[in-house]
Amino acid sequence: MNVAVRLRGLDKRFARVHALRGVDLDIAEGEFFALLGPNGAGKTTLISILAGLTRATGGSAEVMGHDVVADYRDARRALGVVPQELVYDPFFTVRETLRLQSGYFGLRRNDDWIDELLANLGLTDKAETYTRQLSGGMKRRVLVAQALVHRPPVIVLDEPTAGVDVELRQSLWAFIRRLNRDGHTIMLTTHYLEEAENLCERVAMLKEGRVIALDRTENLLRSGGERRLSLELEPARLPEALLPRLIGREGERFVLELPDFGELEHILSVLRAAGIAVRDLHHGQADLEEVFLRLMRGTPETRR
Amino acid sequence: MSVGFRTLLYKEILRFMKVLVQTVGAPVLTALLYLLIFSHVLEEHVQVYPGVSYTAFLMPGLIMMSLLQNAFANSSSSLIQSKITGNIVFVLLPPISYLEFFLAYLFAALIRGFTVGLGVLLVGLFFADIEMRHPLWILAFALASGAVFACIGILAGIWANQYDNLAAVQNFLIMPLTFLSGVFYSIHSLPTFWQGVSHINPVFYMIDGFRYGFFGQGDVDPRLSLAVVTPFVVLLAVLTLRMLKSGYKLRH
Numbered sequence: 001m002n003v004a005v006r007l008r009g010l011d012k013r014f015a016r017v018h019a020l021r022g023v024d025l026d027i028a029e030g031e032f033f034a035l036l037g038p039n040g041a042g043k044t045t046l047i048s049i050l051a052g053l054t055r056a057t058g059g060s061a062e063v064m065g066h067d068v069v070a071d072y073r074d075a076r077r078a079l080g081v082v083p084q085e086l087v088y089d090p091f092f093t094v095r096e097t098l099r100l101q102s103g104y105f106g107l108r109r110n111d112d113w114i115d116e117l118l119a120n121l122g123l124t125d126k127a128e129t130y131t132r133q134l135s136g137g138m139k140r141r142v143l144v145a146q147a148l149v150h151r152p153p154v155i156v157l158d159e160p161t162a163g164v165d166v167e168l169r170q171s172l173w174a175f176i177r178r179l180n181r182d183g184h185t186i187m188l189t190t191h192y193l194e195e196a197e198n199l200c201e202r203v204a205m206l207k208e209g210r211v212i213a214l215d216r217t218e219n220l221l222r223s224g225g226e227r228r229l230s231l232e233l234e235p236a237r238l239p240e241a242l243l244p245r246l247i248g249r250e251g252e253r254f255v256l257e258l259p260d261f262g263e264l265e266h267i268l269s270v271l272r273a274a275g276i277a278v279r280d281l282h283h284g285q286a287d288l289e290e291v292f293l294r295l296m297r298g299t300p301e302t303r304r
Numbered sequence: 305m306s307v308g309f310r311t312l313l314y315k316e317i318l319r320f321m322k323v324l325v326q327t328v329g330a331p332v333l334t335a336l337l338y339l340l341i342f343s344h345v346l347e348e349h350v351q352v353y354p355g356v357s358y359t360a361f362l363m364p365g366l367i368m369m370s371l372l373q374n375a376f377a378n379s380s381s382s383l384i385q386s387k388i389t390g391n392i393v394f395v396l397l398p399p400i401s402y403l404e405f406f407l408a409y410l411f412a413a414l415i416r417g418f419t420v421g422l423g424v425l426l427v428g429l430f431f432a433d434i435e436m437r438h439p440l441w442i443l444a445f446a447l448a449s450g451a452v453f454a455c456i457g458i459l460a461g462i463w464a465n466q467y468d469n470l471a472a473v474q475n476f477l478i479m480p481l482t483f484l485s486g487v488f489y490s491i492h493s494l495p496t497f498w499q500g501v502s503h504i505n506p507v508f509y510m511i512d513g514f515r516y517g518f519f520g521q522g523d524v525d526p527r528l529s530l531a532v533v534t535p536f537v538v539l540l541a542v543l544t545l546r547m548l549k550s551g552y553k554l555r556h
Binding site (some may be wrong): 051090 | 398
């Protein structure tokens with residue numbers, strides 16, 4: 001498996017902030033990868049270094065095997081970046097913007113692909129509109145199209161759905177998913193942990209410039225804790241045999257830990273034997289948000 | 305030259321062409337107003353060079369002043385706008401080298417300066433007979449001087465954090481340099497002290513050499529003027545390239 005993005009000991013100090021503290025990371029070609037972390041964790045700095053917008057103080061970064069400094073032309077050709085800010089150039093129409101962006105990447109005739117991008121992003125009827133006249137969501141779509149004009153194998157999206165309505169969010173993700181199926185490597189940062197959970201195969205969590213968790217999404221979810229079983233019982237009491245499992249009570253409900261789903265049968269049989277009826281049963285699993293919050297509360301270096 | 309460079313140059317030209325009234329029309333109008341007022345007031349009273357009317361004398365200075373101010377304005381305002389709106393990333397993300405970046409902004413600034421200069425010349429033809437005895441000197445001074453101000457524009461545009469910073473450069477550097485350079489008069493008509501001050505202003509040599517190209521006469525030898533201006537071109541180009549290469553205020 002080829003490596004699409006490789007970071008080694010990546011370090012960045014600004015005047016007052018130590019934004020990245022030795023980040024090592026490999027993202028395989030074709031992966032759908034999420035970079036999570038609270039504000040100020042270093043996500044945007046990391047992406048900026050990949051894109052050549054920021055220079056690392058130490059370590060190295062490669063895109064598709066090209067060093068982002070020494071071999072910046074090939075590295076940048078391999079990378080499409082959707083910036084976090086809703087930026088646009090008020091002087092140009094959508095089509096002009098995309099043609100210019102193609103030219104910057106050395107592509108002279110790119111209209112077929114531009115038309116395809118416009119169609120896929122629902123921008124066809126806005127092609128001749130000035131970007132300054134577009135709504136926020138439309139501007140975001142133009143940014144996505146701009147990042148893709150040169151068909152980069154690696155696509156980085158920095159908070160792509162911030163401030164975007166539900167409909168656009170879904171169509172945007174459908175499009176990104178398709179790009180991923182076509183073999184593009186996707187790396188995204190998002191505040192919507194649900195999105196990362198649904199979309200991404202692997203997740204890195206960043207805190208204070210360090211990777212504090214890096215694993216497949218399902219492993220992180222499993223590690224994030226105990227699955228739980230919430231029961232409403234009639235009568236409302238718990239047999240002694242089950243007391244060690246008790247995590248807490250929420251009113252009428254007993255919350256039990258259930259590390260292995262196979263033990264459900266055992267719990268139910270104990271209840272049956274004690275003559276206790278189950279009026280309601282709820283099975284929950286920690287979501288990425290819980291894992292995230294737990295890790296962010298913990299000290300760095302706890303899970304490397 | 306690469307497609308990336310050509311596209312960036314094209315974009316920079318397209319940018320000012322889209323607002324032509326503001327970027328070319330307005331400065332030509334300003335020059336026209338100077339021309340009307342100064343030639344009306346002074347035509348009967350001043351003759352700087354024998355056989356050259358004051359209005360004709362004024363023309364090369366006005367052309368050069370407009371060229372310089374607009375070369376500066378083009379690169380500086382384009383960069384500050386892109387920085388403030390954030391769309392500078394569109395040209396920082398692609399594989400464009402700092403040299404290509406430099407040349408694109410330089411040439412676009414020169415083209416804007418030349419366009420305005422040409423506009424002023426065309427307007428001036430209605431007011432005076434303008435001869436052009438040495439077109440090569442005219443071209444040489446237009447190019448070299450325009451390049452100096454284009455570079456100052458790039459430097460200022462990158463350095464400035466907001467429009468105020470740029471306005472300060474405009475008001476405290478560009479305007480005094482261009483106004484105190486003999487646009488409207490021959491420095492021989494000045495008191496000795498101010499003659500001395502003018503002689504350390506490089507813009508004086510730009511305008512004097514440029515004017516020599518038109519009339520075949522000037523305050524100093526055009527070769528001396530070119531010898532003064534050329535090092536400034538080199539110095540500013542090197543300075544600008546170094547700044548771009550370092551990524552100062554662009555790639556943090």
